[in-house]
Amino acid sequence: MHEVDMTKCLVLSMNDWRQQHNPAVPVVSQVHLQVGDFTCVEPEQLVHTWRIAVQNSWLSGAELSIEQIPLVARCVCCSSTYSPSADQAYQSPCCGHPMEDIVSGRELRIRSVDYSLNPELAPLPA
């Protein structure tokens, strides 16, 4: 359900980004996100709410592509990395130490935007 609010935040960020290209309106084909597994986001839901949110807007037709980033933690005792799981209570397989340092998996990031500028509307190069 909070994916709706996350989508709203995403659209606001995209509106800010669009201002850089004024007065041209970029035609966005794809927005690339990175979403960690250790977040409260369901990627499929995000794609669904995005499609509804951008209908009839300047982002209409833009697809969301989501790269899922696995949860990786670093063991504090031997510095090796491991993939924690709820079944193992997130503990390090080497010493049973709790999950202290998270290396990846908390990402909620707009990585990049694929777009084109209509040359007829684009400003002349300086």
Place this chain on the structure above:
Amino acid sequence: MHMPLEDTLGLNLLAANQHQAEHNREHFDAWDLLCLNVMSSPGAGKTSLLERSLAALATDLSMAVLEGDMTTQLDADRLEAVGVPVVPITTGRACHLDASMVSGGVKLLRQRLDPAGLDVLWVENVGNLVCPAEFEVGEHRKVALLSVTEGDDKPLKYPVMFREADCVLITKTDLLPYLPVEIERIEAHIRQVNPRCTVLPVSATSGEGLADWHRWVQDQLAEHRQSRAGTPALVSA
């Protein structure tokens, strides 16, 4: 013909909320108050705990509450009865408070009092173990509650909330004799996802553990003010 382009943003997905949260925090810092975001599942005992804690801490501290609720003002009425100013924030269908809702609540609060006179601003979030974990509101510390009746597996099922918390209160400990749960197991599961947080067992009914919890609040306030001493205010009140 269109030319294909790519912009690298590397921007937080929740950047819009983050900006507002930072703006809220700048105000809180200018007023030299500590903002605590209190989160839990529905019925874990946030309001009951706050009733006791506000009454106990009011002798030493000046406080106010922003009370998030989906549809009603029931919780706000309960807390107002303690004698602490409460601003209800009805979120409608939203299952969490976001930074702009809290900003709206602060505006209403300012019509009633000068926040610069406050020591602690409590934000009681909407009952939910998932969404509030990702939406910062400008708080300085996050407090999560887990009642013993919810079972010892919840920190593993909803790990993000417990990972983000600075303090986890295990509530309703007066019910332990009637339940097949062990407090040590609950605490161990919290520690597995967050070894650094403070874990305190409490009961708003019997009063067990409340003194330790209130000391934690006082300590955080002192620590927060000390860490900010000498830092110039960024915004005027």
